[in-house]
Amino acid sequence: MNFQLSDDQVALRDGLLSLLDGRYDLDAVRSVEGQASVVERSRWAELADAGVFAILASEADGGLGLGRVEAAVALEALGAHLVPGPLVGSIIAGQRMASAASGEVLVGLHSRSAGGSLPRLLELPNDCDGYLVLPGTGEGAAPVTYVERSTLATTQVPTSLDPLTPLAQLAAPIADGEEFSSAADPVRRDALLLTAAYEVGLASFSLWRAVAYAKDRHQFNRPIGSFQAIKHLLADELARLEQARVAVAYAATITDQPEVAVIDGEVNGLSATECTWRAVASAKLLADTAALSAAKTAVQVHGGMGYTWEVPIHLAMKRARVLATTLGTSDHMAEIVAALTR
């Protein structure tokens, strides 16, 4: 057992972070705020050149042939830079669609959950070329299908909560398209897991910004970070972040190493699949919490400045709100985990 990143995984992370520092600095990310389209294709192509969207594709298909651990490492780095766009959908699609792996085609995710009378929205409607449509929770063993964006009737939502996640309202629920995967469960798990990894990156963005501000900002002739009232808030966020990060690492590892899920499942009276589901739902639950809570604390630590548009914490807060909503809420995740606690 070795629960540390391998040298290759560290190199992958550091390489990507260095690319992101250069090409996705905060000014670049913020330059598209509030626009109908937030993905600059040339920058997307650079991510593709770095292998981001081919990370899970097999080497036989021209991909990197890596696992969820590496994909999670990449998504945490992307989240820590607030990189916008359909990252998770394109990585999952990249396993089977060469055009997604190469970055030519941008693939979003859409979960057809029952919303009752509430309107259904489509994320990134002017950036995505197509969507992987996950069946709703009540639909049983329905497949995941791929639907071209051009076939969907939508109305643009003029202003979205997250200025980096534009939205359109769907005229009708999305019907099935061409089959992408006959089994929805593994796709849904990957989507939740990779989204959780991105949220860990968001939490880290908020926390370290708040820490830097607390060291720098002086009141009462002292850095505010020397006050326990501030320090303790931040220590709690680190604890949440580390729990989420290790939960994501664990869920990613047992998804890639099913023999571990067999043994860990046995200890908990679960099948390997149930054990993996519990790990993924736990990771998503903890990552939702970490990302939302770190953003809230970071706003608080920034005081009045945290309430301004200029300070970028609200971007992490709003993205976390998006990601904690679209594939199932935290309550839904807690229900999944509870059902698998016996």
Next chain:
Amino acid sequence: MDLRATPAEEAFRADLRAWLATTLPTLPEKPAHTDWQARRAYDTHWQELLFAAGYAGIDWPLEAGGRGASPVEQLIFKEECERAGAPYVGLGFVGLLHAGPTINAEGNEAQRTTYLPKILSGEHVWCQGFSEPGAGSDLASLRTRAVRDGDHYVVTGSKIWTSHAEVADYCELLVRTGTEESRHKGITWLIMDMKSPGIEVRPLKTISGSTEFAELFLDDVRIPVENRVGDENDGWRVTMVTLSFERGTGFVGELLESMRLLRSLTALAKDTGAFGDPGIRRRIGQLSASFDSLWALTKRTVSEAQVTGIPGIGGTVFKLAYSEAGQRLADLSMELLGEAGLAMSPLATSGVDLNNDEWVEAWIKSFNLTIAAGTSQIQRNIVSERILGLPKEPQVTGGSK
């Protein structure tokens, strides 16, 4: 990252599982909670069985009487023991989880061969003499004085929160060898024989009614200089090693126990119908996710310790998060028990034990989770200063009352 078991680890697990299956039925009935001599006998008997079977000190070196295996096998051991319902480390915890690992890491050859095998075999029970009435969170202000007299230290002072002092053979003792103002630069870590003249033990009754803790009064107690672990006045560094074991892996048994309790609590909730309440289900799901992540965090800490030998600062994050999750579990159990949670004696319905006494005791003890081994406020200071790099509060000097 690779969580797959090696063939050796798989074989270890299988052998252990078989051994537990044949050994556990031979154990005598558990003694009453309040009978400390009987509890010592029960816990040390279990330790003897482990030692004879080669399952004591799994990650301790062979020379110390241990198995010389990896910390990973130590984790497998704890996991399988909890799964099989084996006794917990019990009264042996100070020796096995604090003093032993510290002597192993910081002691000299003679100390390792003298003390470690007898901790592992269950022959010796240890207690902890760190805190004082005037030195709790501010441990570095401790005042128990040790004065050199030839090849002895003569020790005078008092200690508090000394677990199991009534039945202990040895005490890991922190003393002041420097000046009164020397704080962490004037502390020494000593091994004290509890049979030494001049030690008075006064049991301390806690809110659970238990006397697991005691106060120690030391009056000119003579301790040989050879019982010093580390250098004179270097005891604070040694103490940090002790505490890193305590925070890093010392609560793994408690975590696994909490995971088992959550499973039985879930069964109780299903039995009473409370599981039909989405609010209850979500709290169970939240706790389950927290405990699973803390178990994963333990694996990561152990992975790190395999490289460095001593658990890293991540243990502080574990301690902080586990303490609060443990309290949430205890709170949930009391809500689910309803009126049965108001009785400390065991209740049964239709001849089936409710185990309410265990839950109620666990709830009371949960108040201690965020106090013992460093309050959560101190843990937050450590996390924010040593991990996040936030500035210290200005030192208030001279105050230690």
